Structures are given as C-alpha cells and as structure tokens.
Amino acid sequence: MLDEPRTVFRGLGAAAGFVKHAYRLAATIVDYTIVVDPPTRRLTLGGTVATSDPFLLTQTPLVFVVPTQAGRLRWPTESVQVANGRVVAALGPLLVER
Secondary structure: OOOOOEEEEEEEEEEEEEEEEOOEEEEEEEEEEEEEEOOOOEEEEEEEEEEEOOOHHHOOOOEEEEEEOOEEEEEEEEEEEEEOOEEEEEEOOOEEEO
C-alpha cells in the first residue's frame, strides 16, 4: 500500500551512525533503519545501541550523523528513546555536509 511506512536508509553490519550533542558522542547506533511514514512524511530511526552516554542523550539539540564517502548525512532529532539496547528517534529533515 502507498500509506505503509517505507525504508529510506539502512546501515547494516559494521556501518554505524552516531547520535551527537554538538561534537560530543551521545550514542553509537548499529543495524539501524530510517523509515518514512508517507501520509505524515515523518522520519523514524530504529536501531541497536552499541555505546551510549545516558546524560548526553537527555541533552538538546541531538543530531543523528551517518558518515559517507561523500561527507556526512545529518538528521536533527525531535525525540530519542532508548530502552533495552534499542533506540527509537523521531528525525527532522535531512542535512548533507560535504
């Protein structure tokens, strides 16, 4: 169906994404997926937490960063929840750094 969430980005295996507060590392996320909900166009991150700093995860602003060969993909986070080694975060619009 056209209204079902769709995967827009996936990091598997050794690929890691990072939740950052300014330049400080709040969490390392592996086996992550970013999905979009077509009716609302909202992005949601889900993944496994490899490392984290619980204090930094409560700070704002937080950004989810994915290094690529061409630069970095960055999504501002609107909310972040971590429980039982998993993360779920609502993401804002994609920003690209080269």
